[in-house]
Amino acid sequence: MEIKAFGVEEWLNTWENDAIYDIAGSSIASLTLEEIFQLGSGKEKLLSQLLPKKMNYGWIEGSPDFKEEVAKLYKRVKPSQVLQTNGATGANYLALYALIEPGDHVISLYPTYQQLTDIPRSLGAEVSLWQIREEDGWLPSLADLRQLIRPNTKMICINNANNPTGALMDASYLTELVSIAQKVGAYILSDEVYQPLELGLEIPAIVDLYDKGISTNSLSKTYSVPGIRIGWVVANNQLTDLFRKYRDYTMICGGVFDDFIATHVLRHKDDILQRNRSIVEENLALVKDWVAKEPRVSLVFPRHVSTSFIKLAIPEETESFCIRLLKEKGVLLVPGNRFDLPGYARLGYCAPRDVLVAGLAALSDFLRQYD
Known part of the structure; x- marks a missing residue:
């Protein structure tokens, strides 16, 4: 099986530990274990529940309490439809591994998280790329999708x-997307790790809109706990049973400790989302002010989503610029060519505020060499 190197992960593996100001990531500033233990009734009560636990395999698919908390995130999902995975990467892999065969036709949003294009290719599928467009706010055209879709299209990945x-993609956009998929009976795999935290904005999960919708998620981005590798996949009962069979070949369990912490985090998600909403709102305002003053940067601003993609007006290849920026200023970005979009860079603006402020100042100082 042939597969391309994973561009973003390869970049971060090489350079992340060299950063002084890491503003490349797409998570919201991570919680400490101390902060997690203070959620709810406090550390002593939580430790009294945790310390007696045996470090055996625990619950294979995720504990009943974990499944119940995940099901609460959706409108039409029962705990029996929840399978715990090794992060959202494990959830995406499981769905693709179980469903995609040689000769299948898959349509994938592009550029996007590389799993959604290159895993289907590695499994022998023909993948059509559904291009996002900056002039459309980085959304792809539904008219383009109608041109790409075929009677035998197996899956659309978003x-x-x-x-x-x-x-x-808002509710009306997703409703039209479902209508297009329904006409050919295609599955829709939706990686939903980036929950928008804009007040009053509710984006439905694809599993709640479409019987052949598959939603994947994790605690790594919106919930600020990438340090426990816990994610999940939710789908209809028939698909969930299919995924169970394939899951046995990819993992046994998430682990007793990780399951316990994941369940605790989800039980107190409102407190975490309130904390993270403040981080996103304050840091995004800071970035908007910075972009307004920085002549060599422009940005289609996200709607309180924890990742952004700046455009750089510089006479230099993006990756070499980012390497020099890191070596000379200690600032880490992800160069856009790692998403096949040279001239841009991923800016993780939901880093801790002091890191973001210092990183943006150093980036502006570095950009002055071109003036």
């Missing part, structure tokens, strides 16, 4: 909101 741009 990332909502999009990585790296933060572009968001």
